[in-house]
Amino acid sequence: MGGTVLGAELFIQTGCKTTPEKEAAEAGVKALPDFFTKDEIAYLDEIAETILPKTATPGAKDAKVGEFMNVMVRDCYTPEDQKIFKDGIETLEKRSKEKYSNGFMQMQPQQRTELLTALDKEAKEFNKTDEYKAKKEALAKEEHIKDSIAETKGNFGYAAASMPKHYFSMMKELTLLGFFTSEPGATKALRYAAVPGKYDPCMPYKTGDKAWAT
The missing domain is CATH 1.20.5 (Single alpha-helices involved in coiled-coils or other helix-helix interfaces)
Structure with missing residues (x-):
């Protein structure tokens, strides 16, 4: 996953309220076109939400992980990996219809979880x-x-x-990266200190405490 990290600038943008188009216009440059369609971004949101559903803390959709994937795949992936990712959406949809006679967007939450659990196992065996x-x-x-x-x-x-990765490995990695570097993921699912203090290697930890985002 290290190769997918863009740095602080991208992570700051995921928490901004302005759109990429508006930011580009203010900077006097032309915004890059989306790599995925709006329907595909919504589709990726549902995949991500199945991996990290909303519970007492926000889910992947709250962090707009689908839009995050769009930026990362467009700006950071090689053409070969972009093709694997894009074809992976079609493969996932095909698998959904073969096993459940329904597209992923029409499936029940339990069915989505079953399918992605099977794909996760398949991805781990891939290499x-x-x-x-x-x-x-x-x-x-x-x-x-x-x-x-x-x-x-x-x-x-x-x-x-x-070496090429399994398409679901890419989706899962970007889901985790996009969520835990987002504002809701960092501040609601993790503990966040805007101005962290000194380094303390032996801070007290109780079972159930959230991990630190910073």
Whole structure:
């Protein structure tokens, strides 16, 4: 997930009340078009809400995780990963209809949870196959050679290739990242101090206490 982090500027924007279009206009630049349609963003919101539903604390929809995914996939993903993610939405919808005779948006909450639980298990097994391990080992050797050549040329900033992820792993990662870096996630689900104090490695902790956002 480290490769998906944009830095503080993006995380501040997720809590702003102004729209990207308005911010772009104020800055005198043209806003980038959305990567997903409004229907797809709403679809991603429902997937995220199934992963992190609203309980006593806000859920993923409260944090507008669907819009967060739109920005992250558009601005940070490679074309290859963008395709995996986009195709993943179609695959998830197909799986919904095959198993429940309904699209994901029409399914009952329990059915959504069952489906995503199965996909989560499938995603965890995705990188454990012998074929995947062999490809990963071969890629690692190729990248080691590239890295050695780049070092001799003094180039330490070339983009390294990486193995493709399962589409649901991407969705789950962005759900967690988008929620816990949002205003409701950081302040309602976690404990937040706008101006943190000194570093204390031995703060008292009681079972049930929220983790710290800062």
